[in-house]
Amino acid sequence: MYLSTCVLVYFPHGIIPSMLVFDSHSIELKSRSPEQTRQLGMRLGGVLQTGDVLCLQGELGAGKTTFVQGIAQGWGSLDSVSSPTFILVNVYRRTDQSRDGVTPSLLFHMDAYRLDSTGEAEELDLDSMLAEGALIVEWPERMQSLISNERLWVEFVQSGEEERELKFNARGKRYEALLEMIQGGK
Ligand SMILES: Nc1ncnc2c1ncn2[C@@H]1O[C@H](COP(=O)(O)OP(=O)(O)OP(=O)(O)O)[C@@H](O)[C@H]1O
Ligand SMILES: [Mg+2]
Numbered sequence: 001m002y003l004s005t006c007v008l009v010y011f012p013h014g015i016i017p018s019m020l021v022f023d024s025h026s027i028e029l030k031s032r033s034p035e036q037t038r039q040l041g042m043r044l045g046g047v048l049q050t051g052d053v054l055c056l057q058g059e060l061g062a063g064k065t066t067f068v069q070g071i072a073q074g075w076g077s078l079d080s081v082s083s084p085t086f087i088l089v090n091v092y093r094r095t096d097q098s099r100d101g102v103t104p105s106l107l108f109h110m111d112a113y114r115l116d117s118t119g120e121a122e123e124l125d126l127d128s129m130l131a132e133g134a135l136i137v138e139w140p141e142r143m144q145s146l147i148s149n150e151r152l153w154v155e156f157v158q159s160g161e162e163e164r165e166l167k168f169n170a171r172g173k174r175y176e177a178l179l180e181m182i183q184g185g186k
Pocket of ligand 2: 064065111138
């Protein structure tokens, strides 16, 4: 059954204490501090590609923006991460403007919390963003119809004052590969 197939994996550097691997598209990690959440984000930020879509779901204060801080750092952001709640989308630039066509030139950080309707989000040109960068969306469930079927979805659950469960779900080959990279630390 679902739970009986899980394996417990230990991270080599002891940064992340434990990981449950369910199958090729689902893993769960436990973070015990904001720093651990940032470290995890850094791992993901280092392997981002142009066109990647990351959806971060979770209650207020669950740790989504903290995770984005790590992603931006791992990717090499010039700009500091702030919550785009009032702006809807922040754009971060990169120190090394690599022209390899794979590394995203820009990082788009969107927060759909205050979206009144999906119609408002329709005015955002997600395709243009994905042509030159990677897109991270907080509160993605509020604009789900606009998000591609293939994506990495991370659900944040507050399980203690400083403890968060991060439940990763990959849909599509690219995102299954991303999950593998997170697991292997490649
Ligand atoms: N393990 C942890 N991981 C992430 N944040 C943690 C953790 N433990 C405590 N925190 C704290 O929880 C808060 C998380 O805030 P953050 O802005 O990242 O949440 P959010 O999910 O983006 O919320 P919002 O929906 O309001 O944007 C921060 O104050 C952070 O220091
Ligand atoms: Mg946030």
